[in-house]
Amino acid sequence: MYHxxxxxxxxxxxxxxxxxxxxxxxxxxVSLYSLAKKKDASSIAYNKAKYGIRSILxxxxxxxxxxxxxxxxxxxxTFVFHICLLATPIFLGAHIDLWDLNFGVSWPxxxxxxxxxxxxxxxxxxxxxxxxxxxxxxxAFVTTWKDWFALCVTMGPFITGFLAYHxxxxxxxxxxxxxxxxxxxxxFIPFGRLSHAILGWYSRVYIASEFQGVRHxxxx
Amino acid sequence: MxxxxxxxxxxxAVVVFILPAFCxxxxxxxxxxxxxxxxxxxxxxxxxxxxxxxxxxxxLPCHHEGMENGEFVEGDPAKCADxxxxxxxxxxxxxxxxxxxxxxxxxxxxxxxxxACGECHVK
Numbered sequence: 126m127y128h129x130x131x132x133x134x135x136x137x138x139x140x141x142x143x144x145x146x147x148x149x150x151x152x153x154x155v156s157l158y159s160l161a162k163k164k165d166a167s168s169i170a171y172n173k174a175k176y177g178i179r180s181i182l183x184x185x186x187x188x189x190x191x192x193x194x195x196x197x198x199x200x201x202x203t204f205v206f207h208i209c210l211l212a213t214p215i216f217l218g219a220h221i222d223l224w225d226l227n228f229g230v231s232w233p234x235x236x237x238x239x240x241x242x243x244x245x246x247x248x249x250x251x252x253x254x255x256x257x258x259x260x261x262x263x264x265a266f267v268t269t270w271k272d273w274f275a276l277c278v279t280m281g282p283f284i285t286g287f288l289a290y291h292x293x294x295x296x297x298x299x300x301x302x303x304x305x306x307x308x309x310x311x312x313f314i315p316f317g318r319l320s321h322a323i324l325g326w327y328s329r330v331y332i333a334s335e336f337q338g339v340r341h342x343x344x345x
Numbered sequence: 346m347x348x349x350x351x352x353x354x355x356x357x358a359v360v361v362f363i364l365p366a367f368c369x370x371x372x373x374x375x376x377x378x379x380x381x382x383x384x385x386x387x388x389x390x391x392x393x394x395x396x397x398x399x400x401x402x403x404x405l406p407c408h409h410e411g412m413e414n415g416e417f418v419e420g421d422p423a424k425c426a427d428x429x430x431x432x433x434x435x436x437x438x439x440x441x442x443x444x445x446x447x448x449x450x451x452x453x454x455x456x457x458x459x460x461a462c463g464e465c466h467v468k
Contacts, residue, residue, distance in 0.1 A: 128456040218384065219462050226445055237384055292468045300461045 127297055134304040142311035149315035150323050157324065161331075172334040180333030181326065183345035190345035206250035209243040210279070214307075216240070219290075237290075244287050251280045275318035281306030379426035379440055385466035399455070407447055 162169055183189040193200045214220060218234035225231040235243070255276060258268045285303035288294055313319050336344035372392035376383070401407075403419060410420020411428075429443040438446070448465065452458035459465045 128453075128460065131460055132453070222441070222445065222462075225442060226449065289463060292463050296463045297461070300463065 127301075130301055131297075134301055134308070138308050139304065142308035146311040146314055149312075153315045153320060154323060154327075157327065161327075168331065168335065171338040172330055173338060174330075176333040176337040177326075177330030179337070180344050181329050184329060192345070202250050202253050205246055206254075209247045209250075210283075213240050213243045213247065214282070241287070241290065244283050244290075247283045248280065248287065251276060251283070271318055275313070278306075278309050278313050278319065282310050375444070377424075377426055377440065377444075379431055381431075385462070386468055388465045389467060399451075399458075406451060 184193075186193075187200055187204045188194055188197070212235070216233070216235040217240050218237055221231050221234045255273075257264050258272060258276075259265060282303060285299055285306050289296060289299040289303045293299075314322050333344050336342050372390060374387045375390045376387035395401075404422040405417055405419045408420065408422040409417035410423070411418050425443050425447075426440055429438055429440040431440045433439050448458075449460055452460050
């Protein structure tokens with residue numbers, strides 16, 4: 126019973142997750158770009174890689190923009206959250222071992238205790254965001270179920286991964302739940318709130334080109 | 346006379362080999378000293394109990410002496426680390442992967458036994 130569940134989630138369902146991530150992501154990028162070309166051709170004409178890259182480089186630098194300087198706590202938590210969120214699953218030793226076993230590819234891994242701390246940082250930052258959505262009236266006003274859903278999907282694999290690594294509760298149950306929540310993570314990246322991971326760059330290039338190319342002003 | 350010598354030699358062989366045979370302690374965990382520092386807890390492994398449960402008579406499918414036509418060749422029950430290095434400089438299988446491949450693949454094929462990290466590396 127356990128073996129067939131484990132095989133199902135780590136086999137076909139994992140392929141489905143990565144498939145939807147790649148194909149769904151490509152579909153969203155292509156369809157939104159062609160929609161923008163159709164509806165907003167005059168703005169697209171001003172889009173330039175130089176403006177986009179300059180803007181993105183500022184916005185991915187902590188305190189590199191006026192926006193990031195305005196609220197230092199949010200800035201620090203946001204950067205810690207996103208860096209740990211991406212680096213932990215990619216550079217986790219156990220994940221790399223699975224890549225190595227299944228595809229014969231590997232790359233340097235983070236020490237387990239460092240990955241463990243980074244996981245805790247993701248969970249802590251997620252709690253901070255949740256707290257803010259409830260307590261900060263401005264944020265609460267614009268919060269819908271979609272934001273809570275995105276937060277839950279994002280946190281799922283980290284909470285279950287932490288519990289599985291430390292072997293808290295039933296391990297087999299937790300590891301299967303970890304894989305399922307991880308697949309949900311991949312499935313939802315191209316859609317809804319989480320799609321900012323692949324589409325946020327578009328907005329940046331768009332705004333950057335309008336500010337720098339048309340108004341001759343900085344957008345950071 | 347000839348028979349007597351043969352018998353004596355046989356007896357000598359028994360005396361020589363019986364002690365090490367009984368001295369060999371039961372293997373209860375896999376804690377390969379080749380790994381100088383362990384990243385995960387050592388794996389509890391009752392060698393004889395495992396083989397009995399899995400219905401393994403010979404030393405294959407675990408211990409092998411190289412490969413021929415994609416199949417393992419049965420050999421002396423040598424330790425994995427005798428051939429597999431922790432960090433090989435060529436493209437041979439490293440020690441960790443050798444352990445992982447041997448255990449996980451067999452358990453997957455048999456649909457029995459541990460397959461995920463924490464099932465073997467128990468805290």
